[in-house]
Amino acid sequence: MTLAPIDYLILAIYFAFVLGIGWWLRRRVQSSEEFFLSGRSIPLWIAGLAFVAANLGAQEVVGMAASGAKYGIMTAHFYWVGAIPAMLFVGLFMMPFYYGSRARSVPEYLKLRFDEKTRTFNAVSFAAMTVFSSGISMYALGRLFQLLLGWSFTACVLLAAGIVLVYILLGGLRASIYNEVLQFFLIVLGLAPLAIVAVTRAGGWAGLKERLAPEMTSMWQHMGSAADNPMGVDAFAMVAGLGFVLSFGYWCTDFLLIQRAMAAESMSAARRTPLVAAFPKMIIPFIVILPGLVAIALTRAAGSGYALPMKESGVFDYDQTFPTMLAQFYPAGMLGVGITALMASFMSGMAGNVTAFNTVWTYDIYETHIRPGAGDAHYLRVGRVTTVIGILVSLGAAYVATIYNNIMDLLQLVFGFVNAPLFATFLLGMFWKRATGHGAFWGLAAGTAGAALTHGLTLAEGKGAWAAELYRFPSTMAQNFWIAIVAWTTCFLVTIVVSLATRPRPDAEMQGLVYGLTERPRDSGRPALLAGVVAAILLALNWYFW
Amino acid sequence: MKLDLRYPIGLMFAAFGALLVGYGITHPDLRAPLTPVNLNLYAGLCLLAFGVSMLLLARRSRR
Numbered sequence: 364m365t366l367a368p369i370d371y372l373i374l375a376i377y378f379a380f381v382l383g384i385g386w387w388l389r390r391r392v393q394s395s396e397e398f399f400l401s402g403r404s405i406p407l408w409i410a411g412l413a414f415v416a417a418n419l420g421a422q423e424v425v426g427m428a429a430s431g432a433k434y435g436i437m438t439a440h441f442y443w444v445g446a447i448p449a450m451l452f453v454g455l456f457m458m459p460f461y462y463g464s465r466a467r468s469v470p471e472y473l474k475l476r477f478d479e480k481t482r483t484f485n486a487v488s489f490a491a492m493t494v495f496s497s498g499i500s501m502y503a504l505g506r507l508f509q510l511l512l513g514w515s516f517t518a519c520v521l522l523a524a525g526i527v528l529v530y531i532l533l534g535g536l537r538a539s540i541y542n543e544v545l546q547f548f549l550i551v552l553g554l555a556p557l558a559i560v561a562v563t564r565a566g567g568w569a570g571l572k573e574r575l576a577p578e579m580t581s582m583w584q585h586m587g588s589a590a591d592n593p594m595g596v597d598a599f600a601m602v603a604g605l606g607f608v609l610s611f612g613y614w615c616t617d618f619l620l621i622q623r624a625m626a627a628e629s630m631s632a633a634r635r636t637p638l639v640a641a642f643p644k645m646i647i648p649f650i651v652i653l654p655g656l657v658a659i660a661l662t663r664a665a666g667s668g669y670a671l672p673m674k675e676s677g678v679f680d681y682d683q684t685f686p687t688m689l690a691q692f693y694p695a696g697m698l699g700v701g702i703t704a705l706m707a708s709f710m711s712g713m714a715g716n717v718t719a720f721n722t723v724w725t726y727d728i729y730e731t732h733i734r735p736g737a738g739d740a741h742y743l744r745v746g747r748v749t750t751v752i753g754i755l756v757s758l759g760a761a762y763v764a765t766i767y768n769n770i771m772d773l774l775q776l777v778f779g780f781v782n783a784p785l786f787a788t789f790l791l792g793m794f795w796k797r798a799t800g801h802g803a804f805w806g807l808a809a810g811t812a813g814a815a816l817t818h819g820l821t822l823a824e825g826k827g828a829w830a831a832e833l834y835r836f837p838s839t840m841a842q843n844f845w846i847a848i849v850a851w852t853t854c855f856l857v858t859i860v861v862s863l864a865t866r867p868r869p870d871a872e873m874q875g876l877v878y879g880l881t882e883r884p885r886d887s888g889r890p891a892l893l894a895g896v897v898a899a900i901l902l903a904l905n906w907y908f909w
Numbered sequence: 910m911k912l913d914l915r916y917p918i919g920l921m922f923a924a925f926g927a928l929l930v931g932y933g934i935t936h937p938d939l940r941a942p943l944t945p946v947n948l949n950l951y952a953g954l955c956l957l958a959f960g961v962s963m964l965l966l967a968r969r970s971r972r
Contacts, residue, residue: 369932373925380921387912409914541914548918552959556952560944668943694941696932696949700925700956 364511364690370699377703378526380545381710385530385538395743398535399722400467400626405537407632407888409544411639414623415647416543419550420712421705422500424651425507428688429681431655432671434593435579436908438655439648443582444606447641447901449614451894454637457615458624459884460793462633463875467625469618470727476792476876478800479731484807486727488781489618490720494753495774497716498760504709505761511686512702520761523706527714528754532747536626536722539714543623546707551643553704554650560692561657574660582908595838604844608851612786619719631887638893645900654688655681713757721749776818783847784810784854791858796870796877802862810854817849818842913971919963926957 392398405413430438466472470489474482504523505516530538565571571580578585578592585591586598596604614620614637624636661669662679669691674680689701725746730737763770788807791798819830823842836842875881933939933950941948 369928373928376921376924380917384912384917387917541912544914545918545921548922548959552922552956556948556955560946560948564943690941691943692941692948694939694944694948696929696936696939697952698941700929700952 366512367695369696373699374703381526381530381542384541385533388534388538392535395739395746398743398746401537401540403626404628405540405626406628407635407639409540410623410627410636412547413540413543414620414636414640415643416547416711417619417623417715419708420500421709422503424708425682425685427651428655428685431652432659432684433681435656437582437592437594438652439582440601442644442648443901443904445610446614446644449610450637450641451897453615454634455890455894457793458634460876461621462625462630467726468723469616469621470723477803481800481803482727486723490723492778493716493720494756495760497713498757499764500709500712501757501761502764523709524754524758527710531714531717531750536718539718543711546711549707550704553700557688557692558650558653561654561688565657565660571656571660574664589837589841594840596841600841600844604847608847612782616785616789618723619715622719630884634890635888635893638890641897655684658684658688717750717753720753721746724749780811780814783814783850787851787854787858794878796873796879797862797867798858799862799865799868801865802858805861806854806858809857810850813853814846814850817846913967915963915967919960919967922956922960926953926960929953930957
């Protein structure tokens with residue numbers, strides 16, 4: 364695929380706009396609270412769209428199209444089961460504690476509610492994870508553009524990272540959030556036409572159903588047993604593993620997302636941020652998954668003019684689904700918009716990681732353990748330096764990934780172990796005032812160990828079972844879901860037992876941090892009604908694609 | 910100092926839309942391998958309409 368001059372022009376205009384937004388906002392950044400939290404003054408619609416966009420990285424676009432081609436419409440479970448219910452929960456029930464506690468980060472909430480060691484455990488693992496995941500997505504972007512357009516890996520990665528660095532240094536979190544909204548519209552409006560022309564080509568949804576095997580076009584009918592569907596997951600593992608443990612663990616505790624809501628201008632706006640975000644989140648599967656379904660349908664139909672590329676080993680190279688579809692369906696001009704949208708999705712994901720990283724590093728690690736009590740101007744400077752260092756470490760990680768792919772897989776696995784039990788800690792912390800700091804810390808440690816142990820004792824597609832093989836899963840996805848279920852349950856139980864055995868915290872210290880000791884926020888803006896509308900649409904979608 | 914985000918969003922999409930519409934008109938026979946319509950023209954019109962409506966919304970709230 365080669366780009367025409369008009370495509371480069373579009374990409375250049377986009378770069379000018381994101382940099383321009385950072386430049387425009389530069390003078391507002393006078394304090395660390397503005398740099399890290401946008402002075403808690405972001406309007407609701409902007410916070411809501413940034414909440415979705417920060418999660419909508421390039422890996423999601425490319426990866427979900429790949430999953431669509433591999434597993435069919437079941438991929439939508441990652442949205443309609445694996446995101447929306449948790450988004451409603453965090454908005455309705457958890458945001459009052461996050462926003463109301465005036466904590467500046469998620470780890471800081473853990474410090475206020477529990478103790479220093481629990482905060483540090485969370486802060487260190489989160490900081491390491493965000494830096495490495497932005498490195499991994501940088502690697503993915505560099506590879507994609509190298510393969511697709513023949514660009515140099517180094518030039519591409521440096522250009523994209525450099526632009527993100529400049530606008531965050533200039534405008535802080537506000538520049539990141541404003542650009543995420545711009546990027547969100549670009550991703551949706553730039554990629555939706557692909558879904559429309561591709562599905563039309565395949566004869567609409569009815570045509571797709573005709574061309575594909577029944578388990579590719581229904582979400583629930585083939586989930587009675589793991590053996591009946593291409594994911595190798597049964598309905599219980601899907602709902603409990605993905606829909607409950609992993610989804611709530613991510614959407615309700617990941618600071619990358621919560622930071623967008625914490626930056627909102629009021630409690631009522633903060634609560635509605637994830638609810639507003641749920642609307643576009645429900646629509647995104649149509650844009651990213653449907654092209655994957657069309658790709659596999661056209662590949663199976665002889666003479667359709669499209670075929671998924673193969674790897675040397677003779678299996679489909681699913682990661683190429685989205686880019687090759689773009690190349691086949693977009694002419695020069697629109698192709699520039701599509702490529703720019705991919706670039707935008709990468710930047711929104713990366714900026715999300717970077718802004719979350721610099722905040723956690725500065726407040727929860729530097730100010731807490733390295734240099735407490737310095738003036739605000741000092742922490743603002745540290746925040747800026749951390750932004751540069753964070754991006755440099757990510758760049759390093761991207762290069763490590765080009766050489767040692769296995770190290771990255773291993774790191775992602777370890778981060779998965781640390782993340783899986785998190786939601787149990789927050790759930791107990793927010794809704795059970797008897798939970799103690801020792802309980803939370805040992806619960807997390809036990810949950811992480813439980814996750815690692817489950818991985819060590821079970822085998823799936825040749826992965827895991829490094830200790831002994833006690834059980835075999837039909838797919839790594841099923842294995843991941845079960846690891847999460849075990850980790851969550853272990854953390855939940857250990858936290859309760861240790862809490863009951865340790866001294867409770869006096870109620871007076873936990874005002875505003877836990878249910879029962881917090882004044883209920885007034886329901887201004889009707890969050891329950893908003894959540895009801897989302898739930899109704901969600902049910903309708905599941906019913907239609909049943 | 911204060912930035913109404915709808916201005917830059919509106920401007921960028923209006924620019925993309927205008928570019929694509931112009932390209933679609935000057936290259937009316939340009940087609941991607943699998944898309945039988947002049948996608949630049951139609952998608953360009955949509956982007957242009959979105960950009961212009963963002964600009965109008967921003968202007969209306971300023972008055």
